[in-house]
Amino acid sequence: MSAAVSRAFAADGPLSLAFPGYTPRSQQSAMAQAVAQAIETREPLVVEAATGTGKTLAYLVPALLSGQRTLISTGTRALQDQLFERDLPATRDALEIGGRIARLKGRSNYLCLYRMDQALDDGSLSPYLRRDLQRVRRWAGHTRDGDLAGVEGLQEDAPVRMQVSSTAENCLGQRCPRYEDCWVMDARRKAQAADVVVVNHHLLFADLALKDTGFAELLPGADIVIVDEAHQVPEIAGQFFGYAISARQLRELAGDSQREAEDAGLADAELVDALQAMSEAVDQLFRQLPHVGGRQAWESAFASAPALAALEALGAAQTTVCTRLDPLEQASDGLATCSQRAIVLNARLKTLISGEDIEHVRWAEVSRTNFALRSTPLVIADRFQASRAREPAAWIFSSATLAVDGRFDHFKREIGAETAREAEFDSPFDFDRQARLFLPAMPDPRAPDYRAAVIERAAELIDASAGGAFLLCTSHAAVREYGQALRERVDVPVLQQGEQSKHALLHAFRTDGNAVLVGTQSFWEGVDVPGRALRLVMIDRLPFLAPSDPLLRARVEHLKAQGLEPFRDYQIPHAAMTLKQGAGRLIRGTEDRGVLVIFDPRIHRTGYGKAFLNSLPPFPVETDRLPILSFLREVSA
Numbered sequence: 001m002s003a004a005v006s007r008a009f010a011a012d013g014p015l016s017l018a019f020p021g022y023t024p025r026s027q028q029s030a031m032a033q034a035v036a037q038a039i040e041t042r043e044p045l046v047v048e049a050a051t052g053t054g055k056t057l058a059y060l061v062p063a064l065l066s067g068q069r070t071l072i073s074t075g076t077r078a079l080q081d082q083l084f085e086r087d088l089p090a091t092r093d094a095l096e097i098g099g100r101i102a103r104l105k106g107r108s109n110y111l112c113l114y115r116m117d118q119a120l121d122d123g124s125l126s127p128y129l130r131r132d133l134q135r136v137r138r139w140a141g142h143t144r145d146g147d148l149a150g151v152e153g154l155q156e157d158a159p160v161r162m163q164v165s166s167t168a169e170n171c172l173g174q175r176c177p178r179y180e181d182c183w184v185m186d187a188r189r190k191a192q193a194a195d196v197v198v199v200n201h202h203l204l205f206a207d208l209a210l211k212d213t214g215f216a217e218l219l220p221g222a223d224i225v226i227v228d229e230a231h232q233v234p235e236i237a238g239q240f241f242g243y244a245i246s247a248r249q250l251r252e253l254a255g256d257s258q259r260e261a262e263d264a265g266l267a268d269a270e271l272v273d274a275l276q277a278m279s280e281a282v283d284q285l286f287r288q289l290p291h292v293g294g295r296q297a298w299e300s301a302f303a304s305a306p307a308l309a310a311l312e313a314l315g316a317a318q319t320t321v322c323t324r325l326d327p328l329e330q331a332s333d334g335l336a337t338c339s340q341r342a343i344v345l346n347a348r349l350k351t352l353i354s355g356e357d358i359e360h361v362r363w364a365e366v367s368r369t370n371f372a373l374r375s376t377p378l379v380i381a382d383r384f385q386a387s388r389a390r391e392p393a394a395w396i397f398s399s400a401t402l403a404v405d406g407r408f409d410h411f412k413r414e415i416g417a418e419t420a421r422e423a424e425f426d427s428p429f430d431f432d433r434q435a436r437l438f439l440p441a442m443p444d445p446r447a448p449d450y451r452a453a454v455i456e457r458a459a460e461l462i463d464a465s466a467g468g469a470f471l472l473c474t475s476h477a478a479v480r481e482y483g484q485a486l487r488e489r490v491d492v493p494v495l496q497q498g499e500q501s502k503h504a505l506l507h508a509f510r511t512d513g514n515a516v517l518v519g520t521q522s523f524w525e526g527v528d529v530p531g532r533a534l535r536l537v538m539i540d541r542l543p544f545l546a547p548s549d550p551l552l553r554a555r556v557e558h559l560k561a562q563g564l565e566p567f568r569d570y571q572i573p574h575a576a577m578t579l580k581q582g583a584g585r586l587i588r589g590t591e592d593r594g595v596l597v598i599f600d601p602r603i604h605r606t607g608y609g610k611a612f613l614n615s616l617p618p619f620p621v622e623t624d625r626l627p628i629l630s631f632l633r634e635v636s637a
């Protein structure tokens with residue numbers, strides 16, 4: 001395959017004929033050769049390809065040339081769409097290779113005919129929901145794939161979506177009266193028949209963790225599994241190898257059970273009272289949990305006696321629901337599914353309350369309308385390794401950020417792939433011309449005047465760049481403080497996370513061309529603003545996980561017990577990978593120019609700072625503000 005790959009990437013090869021502006025890049029063809037070798041040897045490969053390498057073509061070409069069945073998993077739905085609609089068909093055509101391709105989304109994206117029928121019969125829906133439901137019903141008459149994205153004018157977060165789509169828990173599977181026409185089943189069948197299937201990580205891990213049974217699995221039969229944006233794997237795998245119980249699940253269970261019982265003529269007072277009591281217990285727990293953002297340690301969430309009492313009351317009420325549903329299992333398929341859901345949730349709730357699962361960490365999350373009680377494994381390596389071992393495919397993990405200080409140990413240890421081959425490809429960008437890294441003299445980040453100093457320096461830099469800037473923070477409090485202060489200091493629009501949706505903020509930022517965007521975690525990665533609109537990326541602090549984070553605390557204890565050094569072996573590599581992601585927002589193309597600023601002086605004053613510096617793209621470093629200000633003026637001119 002090596003020769004075929006070389007031919008494909010040659011200056012006069014098929015890619016150059018098919019893609020206008022194609023120029024051979026040594027990093028890209030070298031990565032393609034590494035992928036080809038992994039496919040041939042079926043050895044796992046961990047590959048870091050810096051922005052600009054062209055990693056998508058570098059894995060697509062050998063996978064397509066191999067003619068083997070391939071599963072590609074991307075980080076987001078947007079990337080999944082881009083790959084399926086643009087990159088994959090274009091590459092396949094360029095290589096003149098046949099074969100079927102398919103895109104498979106999570107089941108919440110597809111119409112569930114059974115639930116739509118139920119919703120249409122539900123007289124208690126609000127007029128607003130009913131209007132959207134009618135819209136879905138009209139579209140359902142002519143859709144060809146059941147993908148709810150096709151319903152014109154239906155927002156991504158429209159509440160009706162929940163009414164007309166299924167979850168792994170509420171799906172009736174083969175017992176469903178609409179099974180033969182089921183769109184989820186149809187999409188899975190097409191995916192199974194395809195040669196190349198594009199999924200996203202949530203779907204891949206639901207499949208790996210066997211969290212979505214009842215339908216055929218995705219992985220059997222795949223010869224090649226390519227996991228792009230692989231740096232997200234540890235976090236997502238943790239979610240899927242763990243479990244959760246949420247207010248939403250319990251409320252849905254109550255609603256579905258009541259409806260199914262009414263349809264079967266079995267909604268007696270005992271059942272209705274039990275469902276009502278469970279719903280009230282959910283509401284009571286929701287009121288008693290501390291309403292603070294982010295992950296809460298279990299001990300903090302249930303520190304108060306009323307919260308603990310509410311949890312125990314919920315456990316008891318949910319057990320009663322199980323008892324009431326059990327004798328109704330034979331009455332209808334819908335009631336059987338409800339009863340099974342109740343049993344599964346009951347087991348989870350009991351394990352969570354008991355805390356007996358010592359390999360997991362318990363934590364809670366409370367939003368405006370929902371709470372989730374979660375249990376996440378401390379280590380996913382063994383589970384993930386075992387799942388991979390079940391599928392003897394060539395596994396390729398690719399991302400722009402996997403190595404820390406040139407080493408892959410952290411990532412490989414996290415996913416249990418210590419023996420995987422590794423490869424690292426630098427960016428082809430001309431950083432000497434395109435970029436600078438500015439490390440200004442700053443107070444210690446714990447000093448009381450630190451934020452004032454950040455505002456002072458940031459305002460001066462924004463003036464020089466005439467906007468076009470991101471200020472990436474590590475807390476919402478910092479976002480608010482910086483956002484407010486900068487609005488008073490600079491002459492360009494300041495956009496602040498939390499004031500509009502992420503999508504709307506990015507749209508406003510790109511359209512304006514000279515705006516400043518102040519944001520936290522969700523803007524550190526997966527944000528692509530090529531061109532002049534983004535010419536200054538400022539980073540407030542080294543992005544260490546908050547010491548109060550329950551997952552971090554549990555992992556620190558776990559690593560200590562293993563004789564490891566948590567700061568060196570987990571916190572630094574984790575933060576360095578996040579920093580690398582943030583830094584990666586700046587230079588997205590050969591014509592981009594700009595300055596990366598890291599205010600946190602620990603990067604050059606501490607011993608561990610080197611691990612961060614060595615993980616960043618090799619921009620020329622500057623500590624003096626005057627050359628940086630003039631570089632910014634030049635870039636923004």
Ligand code: SF4
Pocket residue numbers: 111112113114115166170171172173174176177178179182183184185
């Ligand atoms: S099989 Fe599941 S997803 Fe399909 S229509 Fe029935 S309940 Fe809905």
